Amino acid sequence: MEQEYESQLLENAVTELSRLPGVGRKTALRLALYLLRRDLGESLALGNAIIDLRRNIKYCRSCHNISEQDVCPICSDESRDRSTVCVVETVRDVLSVERTASFRGLYHVLGGVISPIDGIGPGSLEIDSLVQRVAADDTVQEVIFALSPTMEGDTTAYYIFRKLSELDRPMPAVTRLARGVAVGNELEYTDELTLGRSIVDRQPFTSI
Amino acid sequence: MEQEYESQLLENAVTELSRLPGVGRKTALRLALYLLRRDLGESLALGNAIIDLRRNIKYCRSCHNISEQDVCPICSDESRDRSTVCVVETVRDVLSVERTASFRGLYHVLGGVISPIDGIGPGSLEIDSLVQRVAADDTVQEVIFALSPTMEGDTTAYYIFRKLSELDRPMPAVTRLARGVAVGNELEYTDELTLGRSIVDRQPFTSI
Numbered sequence: 001m002e003q004e005y006e007s008q009l010l011e012n013a014v015t016e017l018s019r020l021p022g023v024g025r026k027t028a029l030r031l032a033l034y035l036l037r038r039d040l041g042e043s044l045a046l047g048n049a050i051i052d053l054r055r056n057i058k059y060c061r062s063c064h065n066i067s068e069q070d071v072c073p074i075c076s077d078e079s080r081d082r083s084t085v086c087v088v089e090t091v092r093d094v095l096s097v098e099r100t101a102s103f104r105g106l107y108h109v110l111g112g113v114i115s116p117i118d119g120i121g122p123g124s125l126e127i128d129s130l131v132q133r134v135a136a137d138d139t140v141q142e143v144i145f146a147l148s149p150t151m152e153g154d155t156t157a158y159y160i161f162r163k164l165s166e167l168d169r170p171m172p173a174v175t176r177l178a179r180g181v182a183v184g185n186e187l188e189y190t191d192e193l194t195l196g197r198s199i200v201d202r203q204p205f206t207s208i
Numbered sequence: 209m210e211q212e213y214e215s216q217l218l219e220n221a222v223t224e225l226s227r228l229p230g231v232g233r234k235t236a237l238r239l240a241l242y243l244l245r246r247d248l249g250e251s252l253a254l255g256n257a258i259i260d261l262r263r264n265i266k267y268c269r270s271c272h273n274i275s276e277q278d279v280c281p282i283c284s285d286e287s288r289d290r291s292t293v294c295v296v297e298t299v300r301d302v303l304s305v306e307r308t309a310s311f312r313g314l315y316h317v318l319g320g321v322i323s324p325i326d327g328i329g330p331g332s333l334e335i336d337s338l339v340q341r342v343a344a345d346d347t348v349q350e351v352i353f354a355l356s357p358t359m360e361g362d363t364t365a366y367y368i369f370r371k372l373s374e375l376d377r378p379m380p381a382v383t384r385l386a387r388g389v390a391v392g393n394e395l396e397y398t399d400e401l402t403l404g405r406s407i408v409d410r411q412p413f414t415s416i
Contacts, residue, residue, distance in 0.1 A: 005280070005281045005282050005285075005306060006303075007265060007274055007275065007276055008276070009257075009260055009261050009264055009265050009276060010261060010265065010274060012257045012260070012261070013257040013258060013260075013261040015257075016253055016254040016257040016258075017254065017257075017258075019250065019254070020239055020242065020254075021238070021239070021242055022235075027230075029300065029303075030229070030300075031228055031229070032261060033298070033299055033300055034228065034229055035258060035261060035262055036261065036262065036265060036274065036299075038262075040262055040263075042224075042227065043258060043259075043261075043262035044259055044262060044263070045224050046224040046225065046227070046228075046258055047255045047256065047257075047258035047259035047262070048255065048259070049217075049220045049221040049223075049224040049225075049255075050221060050224075050225075050243060050251060050254055050255035050258070051251075051252055051255035051256070052217055052220070052221075053217050053218060053220070053221040053240060053243060053244065053251075054243055054244065054246075054248055054251035054252060054255070055248075055252070056217055057215060057217050057218065057244060066215055066218060066244065067215065068215055068216065068217060072213070073213045074213050077213075090241070091241055091244075092237065092238075092241055095214075095237075098213060
C-alpha cells in the first residue's frame, strides 16, 4: 500500500544513497529529504561534483595515485626527491603521508594488500608495475613500505622485497615505517605487542 | 603544502559531500574515494538521482507533500477519505503515518512547527493554506494534529485551532494523536510525564 503513493524520484535517490558505505535506508531517506529542502543550486552542485569526480579523475600512469592528468602533480613535481619511493595501500594513505610534511619523495599506490581470504592476490595489485618501475629507473635508491602493520601488510612487503631482490640492478635500500608507541599516547594504554616491539626497536636517545 | 597536490575534482566532491548532515570531512573523503572505486555506472547513477530528485520533484498544490505532479497521488486518489485531514510537520511524517496503514484520509504538511527560538513563525509554515483549505472545503469534517508532543508542536496546534475556530463555517472536529506508553515498551522505562499522561488519558478496557 505504501509503495503506491511513493515518488519514484525519491525512491530512486534513496536507493542510490543507501548504496554508500555506512548509509542505511533510514539515513538515505533523511539525506534525500535534506537535499530536497536545500537550495536547488547546492543540491545540483553535489550531484555534479559526484559525476565530475567519477568521469574525469584518472590514475597516475606512474604511481597510480588519483590525478586529473596522465601523470599526477607529485610525480611531475621536479622538486620532489625522485630517489625515494613510498609504497602505500591506498590513495588515502598518500594524503595521510603528505599531511605529515615529513616526506618529499614519490609514491606508489598498490591499491590494497595481498589477502588470500578476500581473494586479493599479487596480480590484482600494482605490484608488477612497482617492480618494473624500480627495474627501469636507476635513480630509485630507497623503497619505503608504508603499509598497515598487519599480517597482510607484512606479507605484501615481503613479497615485493623478494621481487625487488631478483632484479638485475643494484638492490635499493628497503625500509618500513617505525613501529612503537604512538606519540602522545600513555604507555598504560599501549598494547603489549606494540610496546614489546618498541623495546626491541629502541632508538638512541637524543636531546630532540 | 598539502593543497598544492590535491585534485580539485576530489576536493570539490569532498566539500559538497561534507555539506550533508552528519557527514564530516573525513567521512566525505571516505565516500568520495568509495565513489571512485565503484563502477562508473553506479557512481553516475547516484549523481543523476540527486540531480533528478532536486530538479523534478514538486510540492503538492493542496497538501504540500512531495510529488511529481501538481497534485500528489494521495490527494488525487478518489478512494481516500476526503473528510479527514491529518496535519503533519514534514514529508517524512507522511511516510510514517502511511506506513501504519491506519489512516485513509488526506494530509497537510506544515513544513515544521512554530519555534520563535529558531526564527520560525506561523508565516514561514503552510498554516494559512491549511486554514484556507478548510474554509473553502465543507467536506472536511475532522482535522487531526499529528505533531510532535513538544512545546512547539502544542503551540502550533493551538495556533491553528484558534484560526480554524474563527472561520465562517461549522467548526470541524479537531483531534490530536493519543499520548501514552509505547506499544511493547516496559513501564519501567517510560518517562514520568508520558506515564502520568497515560493515566490521565486512560481508556475503557476492551477485550481487543
